[in-house]
Amino acid sequence: MLSGDANLTIRPETRDRILLAVREQGYRPNAMARALKQSRTGALAMVVPLLRNPIWSSIQRGALQAAAANGQVVMILDEPPDDLRSPIDYQYLIEESRADGLVIATAQRLTGTRPQSLTVPHVYLNRRGPDGGNNVVMDEEGAMRLFVEHLAALGHRRIGVVDAFKVIDTVHRRTAATRALCAEHGMSATFEHAVDTEVGGYDATLRLLSRRDVPTAIGVGNLNQLFGMLKALREVGAAVPNDVSLISFDEDDCLEFLEVPITSVSMPLLQLGAAAVEALVDRINGRPGTDVMITDPLVLVERSSTASPRGARRPR
Amino acid sequence: MLSGDANLTIRPETRDRILLAVREQGYRPNAMARALKQSRTGALAMVVPLLRNPIWSSIQRGALQAAAANGQVVMILDEPPDDLRSPIDYQYLIEESRADGLVIATAQRLTGTRPQSLTVPHVYLNRRGPDGGNNVVMDEEGAMRLFVEHLAALGHRRIGVVDAFKVIDTVHRRTAATRALCAEHGMSATFEHAVDTEVGGYDATLRLLSRRDVPTAIGVGNLNQLFGMLKALREVGAAVPNDVSLISFDEDDCLEFLEVPITSVSMPLLQLGAAAVEALVDRINGRPGTDVMITDPLVLVERSSTASPRGARRPR
DNA sequence: CTGTTAGCGCATTCAC
């Protein structure tokens, strides 16, 4: 009854007597005992890289909200970039019944290891795991469509992209999508991959600018790289958006306040976190489970960093 | 024995037999059963505001590392800025024995409520709670000394500070310390408080600049406000550092890459998170417990945003 | 409709 059993017949006066006692004595059901009995801990484990990039705050927040709504608590595991582990290294949490399921939110796919799939309830967040049916991802292709078509409409023909390495699943997908979209629009695309830090963005931008056909517009994969890119562009004297247009794939409030406010593609990060937890709870409850793509709208946040390329007349 | 009892006499052959079986059958001790028996969950609960500001990633990471080192897992609770709760609202986690202790890392002190102290093992991180002896904080006063004395050495006499509201304990301490230090050095100090966002920093900076005696140097409480401040300064045409020097109280790699790289005071955030967990574990283990101030060095990261004020000759 | 009981998996105590 204390667990809220609905179909339970009980005399009102008895119920009231119990509830009164519960309240008066400050009784708290012991979660461990309950967990032991039901073999359900009521906890989820989530592995994230705790990076400076604020997207992780949103993802975490979305996940925590959804978990709370489902009566689950979330334990966070940090996977530092310098100590990448295989998802199976976290299985023990479920095997020891510390948690009921696993949200794998580390972006980096391990290369070179035989992809062994997990034997516990789990969900991959923002990446695709070796096993199908457990992936919760966003519409990166749609995001790239926003990116490419915005530039195409402005009259750009040569675009560049600075992004993290392709072992990161989202980067892989974005790169492929951009390539296809550019082909579709008769545009050329060149890519530079680097670590997702300011230094990485700086170096990659310089490399991009030293290519034969310098792009007239650049997309940048994340906020940290963006700062590096802005410095590189300042150094070579490339004005934004006059010499080169810029679009960030991370949205953040600070973009509005930069010297030239940066256009971005805003992704549904809260929803991503929430959907991953929902999907995991479904699996824990034995419900089916298929790959899910977040359908919440992506939005192109137009600011001042994109314009028609110099000397091009804007089509239409 | 499986729990690693040291003083235990056992025949080697028996031990080996057990350990073999353990390994072969893939036996996993059940954490819930153990928790129930020992009335120790092996989990800590940590309440954080999951904000965009990257300081929280560092604090979380430090806490998680220390927890792992102590064999504890950490469950994260998010306290959104628009739904501030009292710490007692999280006590239930310990009372239901979901966790052994509580790290309260929400910066905002609730005003107007009778400060009721917690009856479960807990620690306040980066703020002081109503009860003494459970606070783990950094040397904000030392940070302000770095800030004020750096500017004093450059010859500044009028400094301004843009920071969050004083209900946030760190802000309160920084403000008091700055006031005292400025008096000590015969400098004037003016303060503007605002929400810790870009907009807040923008507005506060404009207010600061509209004062009678415009300061020749400004400190800014956090990264988000910094971006707002930079925009405000650009708009009024104040050059950094020629017209005004700038120091950020949040350090972040991106500062190095801004148009004019921003000097900052770097705080030991990892250590803060770690120390809080250590302190909490001590309390859980029944060891004494006193307030702790992180002693790791603060460092003034000198970049290009600070210089002598216009027309002042640099002393010494 | 209500009160009693068995057992979840472990650690600890007690016989052996």
Add this chain to the structure above:
DNA sequence: GTGAATGCGCTAACAG
């Protein structure tokens, strides 16, 4: 030095 028994607090199944 080793095995068996007890109980942590809960829920579900059962007897009254």
